[in-house]
Amino acid sequence: MAVTLKFGDKVTVADVRKLQDMEDVVFDREWFEKTYERNQDMYYMFRDLSKSDADHEVIESHHLRYDITRIPPGKLGSEYVKTVGHYHPPVPGTDVSYPEIYQVLDGSATYLLQKVEPGEEDIVLDVAIIKAEKGDLVLIPPGYGHVTINASEKTLEMANWVCRDFSSVYEPIKRLSGAAYFLLKDGFAKNPLYRDIPPIRYLKPLGFDEIGLAFGENMYDLVHKVEKLGFLSAPQDYMGFLAGVL
Numbered sequence: 001m002a003v004t005l006k007f008g009d010k011v012t013v014a015d016v017r018k019l020q021d022m023e024d025v026v027f028d029r030e031w032f033e034k035t036y037e038r039n040q041d042m043y044y045m046f047r048d049l050s051k052s053d054a055d056h057e058v059i060e061s062h063h064l065r066y067d068i069t070r071i072p073p074g075k076l077g078s079e080y081v082k083t084v085g086h087y088h089p090p091v092p093g094t095d096v097s098y099p100e101i102y103q104v105l106d107g108s109a110t111y112l113l114q115k116v117e118p119g120e121e122d123i124v125l126d127v128a129i130i131k132a133e134k135g136d137l138v139l140i141p142p143g144y145g146h147v148t149i150n151a152s153e154k155t156l157e158m159a160n161w162v163c164r165d166f167s168s169v170y171e172p173i174k175r176l177s178g179a180a181y182f183l184l185k186d187g188f189a190k191n192p193l194y195r196d197i198p199p200i201r202y203l204k205p206l207g208f209d210e211i212g213l214a215f216g217e218n219m220y221d222l223v224h225k226v227e228k229l230g231f232l233s234a235p236q237d238y239m240g241f242l243a244g245v246l
């Protein structure tokens with residue numbers, strides 16, 4: 001049965017990531033090999049949401065997309081459930097890749113952000129972990145690949161604003177069997193396929209004022225002050241702000 005989300009007046013059917021989609025990035029290979037039910041759902045992505053046609057016009061004309069992702073709690077063997085993970089490509093004509101902003105709507109999330117050497121994606125320059133609870137905002141700056149982990153007992157629901165003009169880049173994280181660290185029952189473990197992995201920097205979520213929201217406000221409201229999201233489609237014009245977030 002299709003999994004749906006009612007947002008505004010509209011009902012959206014989820015794109016579903018299945019266990020088989022995670023094959024390349026699961027830490028616990030023994031568990032994966034003996035798990036025959038590869039068709040089981042891992043997480044649900046409700047993409048390109050808007051509360052009205054007028055909102056959708058604003059969102060689309062500003063090259064934006066608002067998505068909600070739902071990640072039920074669970075384990076991939078010894079590892080906590082997570083997204084596959086990806087990078088974003090650079091804005092055409094620049095070397096600045098598209099950023100993204102997340103807000104936790106329910107549950108709690110562990111965001112892993114990693115920066116690698118361009119062209120040598122197994123060399124890690126920086127790894128940050130940001131633990132976020134309901135209402136918290138997390139900005140993925142240009143140059144950072146990211147994975148979201150649900151290391152809790154509750155379903156995580158999170159929203160994101162992102163530029164709608166690009167497709168995510170999955171190949172480097174798949175080729176390296178995941179991100180630079182895996183979150184296991186006993187804590188973070190380094191991925192041996194990467195080189196020079198620095199220690200994790202544990203950082204805090206973004207302040208609401210930094211993005212023009214009142215404390216605790218829902219990030220969807222930025223549809224009414226969409227100029228605040230200009231950094232998502234033209235990050236090269238906002239490097240002062242974006243360089244300071246991590």
Ligand SMILES: O=P(O)(O)OC[C@H]1O[C@](O)(CO)[C@@H](O)[C@@H]1O
Nearest residue numbers: 045067069083084085086160168
């Ligand atoms: O593409 P992945 O790594 O499965 O992650 C899914 C997440 O990324 C997004 O595509 C946005 O970057 C969301 O729709 C979703 O939260």
